[in-house]
Amino acid sequence: MSGIWQGLDVTRQFLIVAGIVVCGSMALLGEWLSGQIAANQLRSRAESGALYMEGFLARHIEGNADDPQVSPARQEELDELLIGTDLARRVEGFRIWRHDGLVIYSTNKSLIGKTFPSQDIEHAFKGRVVAQLEDSHDDGEDDGPAATHRPLIEIYAPIYRPGTRDIIAVGELYEEAGEFVVQRNRVQRHTWVIVGATSLAIMALLFLIVRRASRTIAGQRAVLKTQLAQARALAEQNTELRKAADRSRMDATQSNEQLLNRIGADLHDGPVQLLSLLILKLSGSAASANLPKVALERVPEIKGGELAPVHIARLVLTELRELSTDLVVPEIEHMPLEAALQMAVEQHEYATGSKVLSAYGKLPERVAHPLKICLYRVVQEGLNNAFRHGGGRGQRVSASSDMSEIVVTIADEGPGIAPESSIDRHRPLGLQGIRNRVAAFRGHVDIRPGPVSGTELRVTVPMEGNSL
Numbered sequence: 241m242s243g244i245w246q247g248l249d250v251t252r253q254f255l256i257v258a259g260i261v262v263c264g265s266m267a268l269l270g271e272w273l274s275g276q277i278a279a280n281q282l283r284s285r286a287e288s289g290a291l292y293m294e295g296f297l298a299r300h301i302e303g304n305a306d307d308p309q310v311s312p313a314r315q316e317e318l319d320e321l322l323i324g325t326d327l328a329r330r331v332e333g334f335r336i337w338r339h340d341g342l343v344i345y346s347t348n349k350s351l352i353g354k355t356f357p358s359q360d361i362e363h364a365f366k367g368r369v370v371a372q373l374e375d376s377h378d379d380g381e382d383d384g385p386a387a388t389h390r391p392l393i394e395i396y397a398p399i400y401r402p403g404t405r406d407i408i409a410v411g412e413l414y415e416e417a418g419e420f421v422v423q424r425n426r427v428q429r430h431t432w433v434i435v436g437a438t439s440l441a442i443m444a445l446l447f448l449i450v451r452r453a454s455r456t457i458a459g460q461r462a463v464l465k466t467q468l469a470q471a472r473a474l475a476e477q478n479t480e481l482r483k484a485a486d487r488s489r490m491d492a493t494q495s496n497e498q499l500l501n502r503i504g505a506d507l508h509d510g511p512v513q514l515l516s517l518l519i520l521k522l523s524g525s526a527a528s529a530n531l532p533k534v535a536l537e538r539v540p541e542i543k544g545g546e547l548a549p550v551h552i553a554r555l556v557l558t559e560l561r562e563l564s565t566d567l568v569v570p571e572i573e574h575m576p577l578e579a580a581l582q583m584a585v586e587q588h589e590y591a592t593g594s595k596v597l598s599a600y601g602k603l604p605e606r607v608a609h610p611l612k613i614c615l616y617r618v619v620q621e622g623l624n625n626a627f628r629h630g631g632g633r634g635q636r637v638s639a640s641s642d643m644s645e646i647v648v649t650i651a652d653e654g655p656g657i658a659p660e661s662s663i664d665r666h667r668p669l670g671l672q673g674i675r676n677r678v679a680a681f682r683g684h685v686d687i688r689p690g691p692v693s694g695t696e697l698r699v700t701v702p703m704e705g706n707s708l
Contacts, residue, residue: 250454251447258446262439270435274428281424282393285415286371290397293411297336298399300345301409305401308338308409310345322347332392332414336399337361344409364396364410371395373417391417489680493610507560515557572612577603578639580612581648584619585637594632596623601640604703611701614677615639615648621674622650622697630654630694646701653694674699 245253300314310318322334336345341357360370374392393415398407572580578600585596619637626635634653641647674697675685683701690696 250457251451254450254454255443255447258443258450262443262446266435266439270432273431273435277427277431278424281420281427282371282373285393285420286369286395286397289371289393289395289413289415290369293395293397293413294399297334297409297411298402301336301399303408305339305406305408308336308344310336315345318345319347330416332390332416335412337364337410337412339365339410360396361410364398365407367398367407369395369397373421391421393417393420490608490610493614493677493680497610497613512557512560515553515560519553519557572616573609575612576605577607577612577615577646580616581619581637581639584616585623588620588623588627592627592632594627594635596635596637598637600638603639603641603646607646611681614681615646615699615701617677618648618674618697618699619650621671625671625697626650626652626654626695629656634694641703644703646703648699648701649696651690651694651696653690653692656689656693656695 248256297318300310300318301308302311302314303309318334322331333347334345335343335347335351338344339361341355341361343351343354343356346352363370372394374394394412395415396410396412399409399411400406401408572583575583581600582598585598588594589596623635623637626632630652631654632652634651636651637649639646639648671685671687678685678699678701681701683699686698686700688696688698
């Protein structure tokens with residue numbers, strides 16, 4: 241049932257509810273007005289009948305209030321006026337009652353002298369006019385003749401002693417009510433017509449207002465649905481664009497690393513091999529090409545001589561080897577993030593002979609491979625800077641994460657990092673390179689002095705969009 245109701249539009253729902261409320265209210269109002277009109281009409285006829293009985297019957301009653309009497313002579317006068325006359329065609333019957341319910345006069349002679357206690361008589365002796373409409377009447381009370389089936393108005397009215405307000409008897413008359421019923425029904429019909437017309441007018445006005453409002457609401461609802469659909473489509477499009485941007489960023493980072501790997505491999509397989517061959521030819525000894533790394537440091541002064549080309553070639557060879565080593569990333573794709581960072585630490589310790597303290601908090605097992613490469617490069621370059629500018633003193637690496645971000649910190653206890661302008665610009669992994677890499681993952685880099693001495697490099701990368 242509720243489903244059917246929900247399926248109706250606002251206008252139909254209004255018509256049903258308003259029809260029930262307005263029609264019910266108007267039915268109650270019409271019934272009340274009809275009843276009030278009928279009661280007022282009956283009261284008006286009762287007051288007219290009471291005035292008639294008081295003026296007509298009072299002078300025929302003799303005696304006091306305790307024992308009112310209608311003498312035989314007065315009864316004959318009343319019979320001449322009320323029986324067989326034009327008045328008798330309108331008035332069905334008259335009675336005069338004593339306080340104890342005794343009939344002291346009646347147009348039905350069989351009722352005179354009989355007692356019929358009645359609440360209506362009690363009310364009339366208290367000064368009230370009692371009237372009621374009867375569709376049929378038994379004129380003989382319990383002992384009277386057959387009932388008449390004409391509508392009659394029964395009126396009980398107090399009869400006062402002339403010139404006083406003392407009630408000496410109660411008069412009762414039965415007035416023919418056919419014309420009264422016709423008039424009452426006509427007035428009631430007119431009342432119902434007015435009530436019905438008013439209800440229809442109210443319903444029509446309310447319907448017009450609600451229909452207009454319903455159309456406005458329907459139009460606004462359609463607009464809102466369209467806007468909502470557009471907003472959802474735009475949100476989905478934005479989500480797809482964001483995912484595409486994340487994929488592009490990851491792909492670009494991975495492509496960059498692949499390019500750097502290829503360049504490093506090409507440098508190692510090309511110029512490095514050629515320079516190695518040059519050194520062998522110039523030195524005349526294969527062993528000189530395999531000298532320890534410390535022996536191949538840059539020679540500050542080279543003064544002519546037969547070995548000058550050899551030293552120059554060795555210097556170029558050293559530079560190219562360092563360049564190719566920095567460009568080539570080891571196989572870390574299938575490693576956890578912690579293991580990849582630890583590999584960068586161990587390679588630095590092996591290459592420099594220095595010691596690095598490392599501490600790892602709870603790190604995610606799996607992150608996007610480009611992010612893993614980025615953090616590997618951050619640790620690699622951070623430790624290189626710590627060794628170059630801090631002498632390798634107090635080198636520390638820490639990494640931790642929570643649900644929202646990954647934090648990697650590289651610190652040393654050296655004299656402090658030199659301004660970026662003095663750092664080698666030709667290196668592919670300088671501080672600006674770190675910033676560029678981290679910015680690609682919507683992270684940020686913070687470089688600040690250590691708590692006591694040295695420098696602290698802190699990198700923060702958000703987890704959103706960067707995890708698998």
